[in-house]
Amino acid sequence: MQFKERLLLENQAWLATMQERDSKFFARLEQGQSPEALWLGCSDSRVPAETLCNASPGDLFVHRNVANIAATEEHGFMSALEYAVTALKVPYIVVCGHEGCGGVGAACSGQASGMDHVDAHLAQLVELYNSERDNLDANDDKARVNAMVRRNVEAQIDKLADLDLIKNAEQPPTLLGLVYALDAGHLDVVCESAPSQPAAA
Ligand SMILES: [Zn+2]
Structure with missing residues (x-):
């Protein structure tokens, strides 16, 4: 068929x-709709947001791109974020990376992919990798990529936390960083912001 x-x-x-x-x-x-969270995940077909946390339609407001980057320079990502925070008032924003991420692997490789949009999208991840490479706790390439996956999730959470859109939100969402283990199917918490407090009037 x-x-x-x-x-x-x-x-x-x-x-x-x-x-x-x-x-x-x-x-x-x-x-x-009144979803619990905006989910920023990787486009990778093996990491389907709703499936791996047993969610139903209506539970998650989802934006996915290569390597789960909070692409604050893009209207596509920012419109999803703005709508989720301002209109839907989601209690949580989840950034979910995953082990063995091809996008993160490409950024760690030191080589351009030859695909213009991919390389442009991953440029900020290459920059992050170059600044962090000596601090990553890794013995081989696989461990290096997985350590960078975690660091990338933290960096995207930090970037979100710095946005006026989040800081000045009527109900600032809690920011939750997760990593999904491709080989085992479980989610691990990497970082979490303090419980949200309504912005001062
Ligand atoms: Zn990925």
Whole structure:
């Protein structure tokens, strides 16, 4: 069966299951959304946000790009962030990296990929790697990439914490940094900001 046919058939199977479990499910979602978190994750197909934390439609407001970078210079990322914080007032922002990340690996390799958009997107990660490489606790390339995955998550959390959009939010979200273990399926907490306090009036 071709991909398109399989995709549409799987959708039919999924919606039938959802309706059987909860006949009001889709009607309720149609009324609006109130997700618990903005999830910034990697585009990697092995790290599907909702699947790995057993979330349902409506639970997560998701933005994914290569190497889960808080691309504050891009309208695409900033519009998702602004809407999540200002309109949806999400209690959490999650930055989720993953071990064996190809984007982080490319940034650590010291070599351009030859793909213009990829290299431009990863430039800030290359810069971070060059400033951190001597501090990374790693014995081999795999450990080096995984150490850099954690450092990247911390750096993206720090970048978010510094944004006026976050600092001045009516209800500043808690920032949570996670790393997903590709070979074992579990999430580890890398860092977490202090519980959110409403901004002073
Ligand atoms: Zn990745």
